[in-house]
Amino acid sequence: MPAPTTRSRLIPAPRLLQERPGEPFVVTASTAVTVGTGSAEVALAVLTAETLSRWSGTTVEVRYREVAEPAQAGDVALLVDPALGAEQYRLDVATDRVEIAAGSPDGLRNGVATLLQVMHPLDGSFAAWPVHVEDEPVHAWRGLSVDVARHFFGPEDLRVVVGLMSGYKLNVLHLHLSDDQGWRLQIPSRPGLTERSGSTAVDGDPGGYFTTEEFEALVAYAAVRGVRVVPEIDVPGHVNAALHAYGELTPSGEPTEEYTGIDVGFSRLHADLPATEPFLRDVFGDVAAVTPGEYVHIGGDEVPTMDPGEYARLVAMASDAVRAAGKQVVGWQEIATTPVEPGTVVQFWDPRMDPAPLVAAAKAGARLLMSPGSRAYLDMKYDASTPLGLEWAGHIELRDAYEWEPTALVPGLPEGSVIGVEATVWTETLRGLDDLMTMLLPRLAAVAEVAWTPRERRDWDDFAARVAAHGAYWDAEGLAWYPSPQVDWAVDLT
Numbered sequence: 001m002p003a004p005t006t007r008s009r010l011i012p013a014p015r016l017l018q019e020r021p022g023e024p025f026v027v028t029a030s031t032a033v034t035v036g037t038g039s040a041e042v043a044l045a046v047l048t049a050e051t052l053s054r055w056s057g058t059t060v061e062v063r064y065r066e067v068a069e070p071a072q073a074g075d076v077a078l079l080v081d082p083a084l085g086a087e088q089y090r091l092d093v094a095t096d097r098v099e100i101a102a103g104s105p106d107g108l109r110n111g112v113a114t115l116l117q118v119m120h121p122l123d124g125s126f127a128a129w130p131v132h133v134e135d136e137p138v139h140a141w142r143g144l145s146v147d148v149a150r151h152f153f154g155p156e157d158l159r160v161v162v163g164l165m166s167g168y169k170l171n172v173l174h175l176h177l178s179d180d181q182g183w184r185l186q187i188p189s190r191p192g193l194t195e196r197s198g199s200t201a202v203d204g205d206p207g208g209y210f211t212t213e214e215f216e217a218l219v220a221y222a223a224v225r226g227v228r229v230v231p232e233i234d235v236p237g238h239v240n241a242a243l244h245a246y247g248e249l250t251p252s253g254e255p256t257e258e259y260t261g262i263d264v265g266f267s268r269l270h271a272d273l274p275a276t277e278p279f280l281r282d283v284f285g286d287v288a289a290v291t292p293g294e295y296v297h298i299g300g301d302e303v304p305t306m307d308p309g310e311y312a313r314l315v316a317m318a319s320d321a322v323r324a325a326g327k328q329v330v331g332w333q334e335i336a337t338t339p340v341e342p343g344t345v346v347q348f349w350d351p352r353m354d355p356a357p358l359v360a361a362a363k364a365g366a367r368l369l370m371s372p373g374s375r376a377y378l379d380m381k382y383d384a385s386t387p388l389g390l391e392w393a394g395h396i397e398l399r400d401a402y403e404w405e406p407t408a409l410v411p412g413l414p415e416g417s418v419i420g421v422e423a424t425v426w427t428e429t430l431r432g433l434d435d436l437m438t439m440l441l442p443r444l445a446a447v448a449e450v451a452w453t454p455r456e457r458r459d460w461d462d463f464a465a466r467v468a469a470h471g472a473y474w475d476a477e478g479l480a481w482y483p484s485p486q487v488d489w490a491v492d493l494t
């Protein structure tokens with residue numbers, strides 16, 4: 001009989017975990033996922049049953065029940081309990097049943113993610129040791145931003161990314177859909193964007209783009225797994241793909257050449273050109289139309305050559321277009337130098353910039369999303385010998401990605417203004433899923449714990465011991481990863 005491994009595995013660390021005496025719960029032919037009739041709960045139950053079936057080799061069914069009915073022997077019961085907060089959950093594994101109670105389907109998903117992490121192979125099936133967990137996240141926004149513009153990562157790759165995210169209770173996939181090198185989302189009102197700029201990428205590598213239908217399918221796939229997609233169209237800089245597609249956006253009226261290098265800061269929109277505002281309205285309107293979530297990201301970063309007045313006008317045009325389409329604005333840190341409306345999400349990324357505008361924006365009601373380049377930019381090299389990645393923000397070993405506190409990055413922020421944490425992965429040097437995963441893993445697990453677990457429950461040595469057990473899981477899923485020398489990966493899982 002294997003030793004209990006529960007405590008050594010869970011990432012992110014839960015608030016409370018108590019191992020209980022008794023024999024493990026084992027998935028058998030009489031196991032069923034039981035659920036009420038809400039559509040989000042049912043979708044989660046189907047997914048959970050599919051996962052348990054795949055792992056155990058035993059068909060696990062879904063059974064519907066009256067909401068108030070308690071769990072029976074053999075059940076993996078999903079119960080909505082209005083006494084719990086939306087993302088809060090309670091997990092009880094007993095020898096003959098599993099009960100997950102939560103305040104909403106999002107909380108149930110968190111509980112299922114925990115259950116799947118405490119399960120392990122046993123006697124040809126899957127099992128979990130008896131345990132009681134009470135848990136909820138510190139931060140509501142726990143994200144990963146993927147640059148699909150420098151190199152294209154399509155629906156198949158992003159479904160793998162979404163699966164990985166949901167396992168670590170990350171709930172926002174931010175997609176950087178446009179940049180100088182390519183335009184990655186079909187925009188029905190401006191078909192030239194993908195027709196003329198969809199096939200380019202860094203170094204002349206193959207590009208690609210999402211059709212509207214493919215994008216909607218990805219958004220739906222992610223939603224079932226508790227992941228909201230936040231699309232980013234980066235303006236008013238990082239726009240060469242747009243200028244290459246539509247010459248009316250340039251002062252000469254001529255389209256620019258395609259660009260496949262990796263410099264930044266050379267392309268820009270022009271506030272005084274008559275085509276600019278209709279372009280922004282059309283593009284953000286079409287993006288909002290394929291976005292069921294609340295947020296659309298307008299970019300706003302790295303426009304060094306534009307005077308501040310014109311920059312502020314263009315940020316306002318983009319923000320107005322997003323709000324007119326019924327969405328809330330997200331933008332990179334630089335937008336805090338312009339007047340931002342309360343509720344806007346401002347994404348911190350560059351610790352070299354003056355923090356004063358961020359503090360002022362937060363005091364005026366903006367919310368801050370924390371993506372510090374030196375901690376959460378997972379395209380930074382691990383060390384000088386890492387073949388992939390960049391190093392402008394330094395090297396980020398696993399421990400660097402783990403040991404930081406999002407609410408302490410910017411002194412003077414009002415209490416409660418940090419909405420969450422987002423890792424980013426920029427893809428100038430990354431070609432294909434293996435490259436992407438090599439940069440994400442193991443660091444994404446570290447950032448996920450920073451986003452979820454209270455500071456007083458985070459401890460590097462404890463994390464290093466837990467993450468060691470995840471390498472075997474990534475191997476089993478066929479995911480490439482970096483065996484950081486800061487961790488002893490040779491754990492015995494049996």
Ligand code: ACM
Pocket residue numbers: 301302332349
């Ligand atoms: C950024 O890294 N330019 C947001």
